[in-house]
Amino acid sequence: MSRKYFGTDGVRGRFGEGPITPEFVLKLGWAVGRVLGTEAKSRVLIGKDTRISGYLLESALEAGLTAAGVNITLLGPMPTPSVAYLTRTLHAQAGVVISASHNPYQDNGIKFFSAEGLKLPDELETAIEAEMEKPLLTVDSSDLGRAEKMAAEGRYIEFCKSTIPLKTRFKGMKIVVDCANGATYNIAPYVFDEMGADVIAIGNQPNGFNINDGVGSTYPEHLKQAVLEHKADLGIALDGDGDRLIMVDDQGNEVDGDEILYIIACSRMRHGVLKGAVVGTLMSNLGLEHALRDHGVVFERTQVGDRYIMERLTEKGWVLGGEQSGHIICLDRTTTGDGIIAALQVLEEMYATNSTLRELCAGMSKYPQKLTNVHLGSRNPQEIMDSEQVRRSVREAEVEMGSSGRVLLRPSGTEPLIRVMVEGNDGTMVDDLSDHIATTVKELVTSE
Template sequence: MTRRYFGTDGIRGTVGQAPITADFMLKLGWATGRVLNRERGRARVLIGKDTRISGYMFESALEAGLSAAGVDVSLLGPMPTPGIAYLTRTFRADAGIVISASHNPFADNGIKFFSSEGTKLADGIEEQIEAELEKPLTTVAASQLGKVARIDDAAGRYIEFCKSTLADRLSLHGLKIVLDCAHGATYHIAPNVFRELGADVSVIGASPDGLNINHEVGTTHPAALRAAVIQQGAQLGIAFDGDGDRVLLVDAEGREIDGDDILYLIATDRHAQGNLNGGVVGTLMSNFGLAMAMEQLDIPFERAKVGDRYVVERMAANGWYLGGESSGHIVCGHVQSTGDGIVSALQVVAIMMREGKPLSKLLAGLEKVPQVLVNVRLPTGTHAKTVMASEPLQQAVIALETELGEQGRVLLRASGTEPLIRVMVEGRAHLDVEALAQTLARKVQALLD
């Protein structure tokens, strides 16, 4: 067994293809329960999921495996990933399990673990679980089987937590917002949060049927939100992904506000108030303009590898409280232990209300450089690392980096959730980064043909 089961974004795979099967989930629940009981005595685990149809099957399989190992289980039902992290801490559970494939199509599903503190499991625990998976499954005595119960007020508890992250008495009265819930886990949470805070809210992408999660809505398809914001004359649009840990915004003119913009807004506001408490962690994909803006304000800025796990690791190592990715996964460490789309959006909305300014004016100090990302899909069985390590491709990258000099950047990386190689080129406005990225992507494709 390899560590791929505990990757940057948790298990990812397609239903019916190894290793993501009900049998595997049953065994994984059992192995996890065995380790937790050994570490903590009789353990308790929370399970939550997004809205994709396979979540019912995987939830039942995990529940059965945990019970067979003698672990008590509390079911949360559909719940955003950050909500599960929060409730794991709140209920003092020994672990939280999320069944979700985030922004992926409905046919994909996966799993992510949280520790009792709402952070990733320790490497030692993961390694022990991997070892247990190699052993034959045995069931504890009937009298020691784990019990299963449902937490009926889970949604209400998380809604109140989200509201509590704003300053006392801050009202969103007079703010017209369109929410896009991606037919995902925020569908019954986000509208209540913003309405209870006083906003005038309309909603799209809030009718999950198990098959439509992320389909032409959410952070990966912002066109639907842009159209709704403009049509309704809203001041702001907020899009979440399928499990609610990512967020993207749309301003009143329909311009997309990505994770780099959101990091800039939160960082500059907290810096001005004297409570940033350190610097900001971005990733290798963060726009060059964000790094320059932080430098001009004397705010330390560091790039981590792509993935929320690496962002959080660098935040912890530096003792910083703010980090995130251009994809919209923002970690506001002063209020939440993991990326939280609703909480991050509220941080921005609070700045808008307090300053009385639209997003366009609040972002005036950030000058981003053109950045183009091209995805090259890999054939089944092809390993991204092998392709990226090929001599012709390495020579092409070196040649392009030489051409760009100090005016831009090149990045090739494997997707952590899909069979893709991501080709990124960014540079100053006078450079044709679109053409440069497409040329490099064609060289990647040529290696696959």
């Protein structure tokens, strides 16, 4: 059976269409309970973001799990990384998050964490998939699971604060925190406030429909305006479920995940605790790779997606990786990507070195990067990319840029697209070469 139910991001789709229906979620909860309920007094945590559909899906999950005899703890709106943390520290058998991350409110999804706060092991995924094919049978009344609610915001706030030295204080620092009208709305502002910062919270009025709606890490313009308006020292924009962030310096300049990863890597180096290489993806800016190389740090790339970064870090026993989109993984602090914790690492480095965010970014120069999406229609992406015309245009571009740039062609994983990315230290050359390669691809697509 193909892995249609699972992945690092779990099940995802437009609510009410495809797999994300109450019936599917009830059956999924039952199947998870059947596999995990073999242990006495087994317990599963359920958290969610602020989407209106989360209430219905939460009830469906609750029904399925309790029908299988599993006790559950309802956490309410909580960031995805907080569920990973609480699953581990409360010794639950699994954690479930109802969220579609940075997507609009119409979407929803379900993510899973193991007892260790990590991705479910393959053998558990396989076992759950097998249960999904069986008829749903409720346990005897005496064996039904129970449900309880837990207010765990305070636990997670204290955990976040514990990831930086106790002496660190942000007194005198003015910070704008954009919560994307999502799961961090009742947590992130308090974390930074309790560290002494003057916090201006925006995107902290969720109504079930406005999650990621013009706010948060996907739409940083709102944060930039607020930072300039309030004359703040910096801004922090989280996404709907709190596992990624984008920052803004005091002049309104965006600081993306590559720059955040660079700052944290430099901090770890300064303390002598950076273990192994730093991991990014094929889309990570070449400037990050070169800046880390200048510090004697190896940079490795994986396929696009935080799950590939996590797999490489786990395989090698390394601790630090991230994506340009702001999904930063600090395995020396927690078990998954966490926007609040990543932001704290940056602010702690500002405090420790008496530097501004802009000054910390100065050691890394981002190379101009141009990404063009070419629609394929019904054409096979690999056939197009393997064609002699496209290969020749890529070779010519690589020769012209030499070691000062790179070319990447990759098919989209969700749409009929080829993504053409050219990056180099000469912006005009990058634009010209990118246009040339994209035109070659388009001509080949339309030639038949």
